[in-house]
Amino acid sequence: MNGADRHAGTAPRPLLLGVRHHGPGSARAVRAALDEAAPRVVLIEGPPEADALIPLAAEDAMRPPVALLAHAVDEPGRSAFWPLAEFSPEWVAVRWALDHDVPARFIDLPATHSLAWRRGDAPEEGTGDDTPGAGADLAPGADPVPGTDVDTGVPGADVRVDPLAVLADAAGYDDPERWWEDVVEHRGVGAGDAFAPFTALEEAMGALRETYGSGGDDRDPVREAYMRLQMRAAQREFGDDVAVVCGAWHVPALRRKATVGADRALLKGLPKVKADMTWVPWTYRRLARASGYGAGIDSPGWYGHLFGAPDRPVERWLTKVAGLLREEDRMVSSAHVIEAVRLAETLAAMRGRPLPGLSETTDAVRAVMCEGSDVPLALVHDRLVVGDVLGEVPESAPAVPLQRDLSRWQRRLRLKPEALERERELDLRKETDAERSRLLHRLRLLGIGWGEPVSSRGSTGTFRETWRLRWEPELSVRVAEAGVWGTTVLAAATAKVESDATTAPGLVEVTALAELCLLADLARALPEVMRILADRAALDADVAHLAQALPALVRSLRYGDVRGTDTGALAEVAAGLAERVFVGLPPACAALDADAAQEMRRHVDAVHGAVGLLGGTPEASASDHAGLRGRWHGVLRVLSARDTVPGVIRGRAVRLLLDDGELEQGDAARLMGLALSPGTPPPDAAAWIEGFVGGGGGGMLLVHDERLLALIDGWLTGVSADAFTDVLPLLRRTFSAYEPGVRRTLGELVRRGPGQRAGAAATDGGAPGFAAELDAGRADAVLPVVRLLLGLDEDGDGPSAGAEDNGLVEAGV
Structure with missing residues (x-):
């Protein structure tokens, strides 16, 4: 039967x-x-x-x-x-x-x-x-x-x-x-x-x-x-x-x-x-209703525990919670687990439930193991109640060729897909890490966002990259979509970037693709992208577009140096782009409104940084570097002296020349005095100040140069009451960007008045350390630490110790 x-x-x-x-x-x-x-x-x-x-569900490699x-x-x-x-x-x-x-x-x-x-x-x-x-x-x-x-x-x-x-x-x-x-x-x-x-x-x-x-x-x-x-x-x-x-x-x-x-x-x-x-x-996380899944559940990790626990599910669950909290350096003992079990069972009895459920165990964890805090409880919910389990499928499962190639790279580079978000530090000087970086950049080009580059918390050198990795199930769809571009990751990324370069709307987008070509080491695609880039650069007459494109090209050259890729063609385009920016920037800065002037000021800063980096690339000789910087300094001098250029750009040009040692402090003070003269409308003068002392280091410049601070102080006290209301927002925006310590020191110096800093340093303790001349004793105290940082001999008898000391003293240390 x-x-x-x-x-x-x-x-x-x-x-x-x-x-x-x-x-x-x-x-x-x-x-x-x-x-x-x-x-x-x-x-x-x-x-x-x-x-x-x-x-396939019966195979050992199939794990839900x-x-x-x-x-x-x-x-x-x-x-x-x-x-x-x-x-x-x-x-x-x-x-x-x-x-x-x-x-x-x-x-x-x-x-x-x-x-x-x-x-x-x-x-x-x-x-x-x-x-x-x-x-x-x-x-x-x-x-x-x-x-x-x-x-x-x-x-x-x-x-x-x-x-x-x-x-x-x-x-x-x-x-x-x-x-x-x-x-x-x-x-x-x-x-x-x-x-x-x-x-x-x-x-x-x-x-x-x-x-x-x-x-x-x-x-x-x-x-x-x-x-x-x-x-x-x-x-x-x-x-x-x-x-x-x-x-x-x-x-x-x-x-x-x-x-x-x-x-x-x-x-x-x-x-x-x-x-x-x-x-x-x-993943369990994608089974959760919070992910938007219509048939989702609130607690896939909890349900998985209930299904897999052979007996005593509550005791086993609370033991698992205790283990997680211990990994996070929280003091959780066996006594905590015992008391949490008792509390969960008591709550279930009070609520008329046959057994403790998730709500009872959660309340017990909060009260006993988390001391009433929801912060560690949120970790328990994320890691255990929802969970980070990622399933596996056997290699014999059907897959598009691109997926198979990606799987081979993942095994070769030991980059296992995981549902838990992790950060990975890559040292591009190591071949394996360089290969990992290239793979992740190629996948990003294909729209497969397995990894996302983030700011490194350690070294800031160009030989390091930090990636945040997390595999989501939807990426399998992205891989299938990207399969139309090729059967391997390299071939697909190459075809995709060539297509994107052809259809890119502007010069900036093509420049970004050239940078990505170097990051992803797409040697076959780079010539086509460079051809399109050269054509677009030759036809684009907008100086703002050229200024936006130049920094990305220079970054590509620097990365090419680190990764060992050939960037000769890129250097030639970058140099030509820089020359066009030099020629077109002065007329482009004339007759701009306030918003356009602020935008152009950012372009000037970007070009200034790019010129500095461009000279440090292997393709640039010392003479080329000197000539390029010399021509750029000439452009800055033109911008600083033209009345038709907005004050925020003129002030910035003066500041950049001063920082590069191309302008003496006395000349900078003279130009500031002209900009702050009574004939200059107060809003224009405030914009000049914002350009000169705004941004990084502006506050310390005023702290260490009494003349510049006195000029600003004198100009501000002479502004009429009606005009003061107009210039106040500009000044507040400038000075609010300074560190609190810098603002406090500036306030103390202004309170003392001009010419009082040297005497005040010796007579009171308001803002010590400021004097008219170099304090040789304080400088000598710093030298041993600087030698240690530079790796020089401790006793100063190394081959370059004397020269180094002279340089430090000349630098005002």
């Missing part, structure tokens, strides 16, 4: 097992029901194109969470996911069928239709957001379902179907998750009672379907018609020994009698596209 006959009086045939997606209680119940019924075939809600992929990924062959960005965790009923059903040598088949609407039905830019997730019906399959908080079935008689234009919320409310619960835990997760499955949960759930869903119909979604009736047809086909082949594992929301519709003709009529004329399907790794 087969299993179906043996339990004919216990469970109706075919056996419909309505589940909650990603519910460990449903998963345990499905396993018990299949063991009891022993069906000859298992039908599972999912795309039929994945039937050929089912045997994983997802079935379907994408349109001609448009890889149009895709859908069907995620499965270890505690997903569908995964349990697949593994049961493989373990018992029973056929398993997916019976939902084929992906070839679901991908074509509703197009969207974002990937859909098949067990939730792509189907509101699946989102309603006991997925609390699913996205709203617009509209309503006209046959239901439910008033109103919009209905949000949340079965768990409706059932929990009927049971007197205000939290659907807590109700589900009490009636399912905390309920054991006893012998002889394996089908009772599904019978009760089917009755509840039947009552809801009578009220809400299909929930207002036009796809659910079509999907359910296809499932009924597949059930009939299985029954013709295997008789009534058929088990169906699907969302509980669909069970009443699958049980309902409908004619074959009516079901086929619903499927007639469906749009379709050619689709490919494979397994991809998934």
Whole structure:
């Protein structure tokens, strides 16, 4: 006697097992029901194109969470996911069928239709957001379902179907998750009672379907018609020994009698596209509802623990929490764990719950292990309640060629994809780190954002890079999309950058691509990008565009030096670009309004820094460097002396000349005096001051040069009351950028008045250390430390110690 006959009086045939997606209680119940019924075939809600992929679930290298990924062959960005965790009923059903040598088949609407039905830019997730019906399959908080079935008689234009919320409310619960835990997760499955949960759930869903119909979604009736047809086909082949594992929301519709003709009529004329399907790794974080997943759950990490714990789940969970907090250097002892268990059990008893749930354990952790603080509790929620588990798929799973090449690089460079965000320091002088950097830059060019460059907290040298790495499941779609550019990462990145350079809207964008070519070491693409860059630079007459492009080119030259790439052609373009900037900058700075003047000032700063770096590249000789800097200093002198140039640019030009030693302090004071003369309108004078002392080092310049400070002080005291209101915002913007210590020192110096600093340093302690002449004793005290920093001999008898000391003294140390 087969299993179906043996339990004919216990469970109706075919056996419909309505589940909650990603519910460990449903998963345990499905396993018990299949063991009891022993069906000859298992039908599972999912795309039929994945039937050929089912045997891969039995391989040792397949470790959930994983997802079935379907994408349109001609448009890889149009895709859908069907995620499965270890505690997903569908995964349990697949593994049961493989373990018992029973056929398993997916019976939902084929992906070839679901991908074509509703197009969207974002990937859909098949067990939730792509189907509101699946989102309603006991997925609390699913996205709203617009509209309503006209046959239901439910008033109103919009209905949000949340079965768990409706059932929990009927049971007197205000939290659907807590109700589900009490009636399912905390309920054991006893012998002889394996089908009772599904019978009760089917009755509840039947009552809801009578009220809400299909929930207002036009796809659910079509999907359910296809499932009924597949059930009939299985029954013709295997008789009534058929088990169906699907969302509980669909069970009443699958049980309902409908004619074959009516079901086929619903499927007639469906749009379709050619689709490919494979397994991809998934993460607990993407199973969480907070990620936007329609069938998501609040606590995938907690559910995974409940499903995997052989006994004492609360004790094991709180022990795991204690381990995490200890790793974060929090004082958590065994006594804390014992007290937390007792508190969780007491809270469960007070709240009338059969066992402590997530809310009770969370309250116990907060009170006992976190001392009432939500800060460490947030870490527990992120790392354990949600979790950072990343699944794995076997190499034998189908994949696009680009994905296989990427996997080879990941293994070779020991860059394992991880769901947990990590920072990786790369030393570009080491070949392995340089290869890692090139791979990450190539992937960014392809739109595969596995890594994001961030500012380094350590060395600031150009030989170091810091990357923040985090693998998200959606990147599998990005890899499939990028496959149109080539079968390897290098070939795809090369083709992509050439295409982007051709279609780039302006010179700045092409310059950025040239920089990325060097960072990613795309030697084949660089000549084409450089040709386009030279053409665009020759035709672009906008000095602002040229000034924006020059710094990126110079950065590329510096990176080329570090990475050992050939940048000769780039140096030639950069030098030509610099010459064009030198010629066009003075006329471009004339007659600008305030906003345009501020923007041009930033361009002047950028070009100044680029000229300094350009001389330090291997392609630039000492004479070329001197000539380039000399011509740039000539441009700055022109800008500083022209009355038609806005004050903020004139002041900045004077400051840059002073910093480079091309202008004596007396000459700078003279130019400031002219700019602050009574004939200059106060707003123009304030703009000149902003250009001269704004930005880095401006405050210290005033601290150490009494004449400049006295000029500004004298000018400001002479500004009329009416004009003062106009210049105050400009001055406040300038001086507010200084460090608090610098502002305090300037205030003290102004309070004392001009000419009082030397005497005040000796008579009071307001702002010591300022005098008219160099303090030789203080300078001598600094020299040993400077020798140590420079790696010179401690006793000063090294070959260059004397010369170094002279240089330090001349520098005013």
